[in-house]
Amino acid sequence: MAVKHTPTGIVHSGHKGGSTGCGTDTKEEEDHWVNTNDKITCDKNGCK
Numbered sequence: 315m316a317v318k319h320t321p322t323g324i325v326h327s328g329h330k331g332g333s334t335g336c337g338t339d340t341k342e343e344e345d346h347w348v349n350t351n352d353k354i355t356c357d358k359n360g361c362k
């Protein structure tokens with residue numbers, strides 16, 4: 315599963331309502347995150 319940060323357009327591994335692979339909390343500013351099947355574009359450890 316992947317989750318997209320809509321303001322930046324960056325796609326992370328993880329899901330809305332939890333944490334991304336690189337450790338970002340998707341519960342903060344929850345309306346900025348959407349679950350997606352897009353290719354992961356985050357270059358940080360844990361996501362790539």
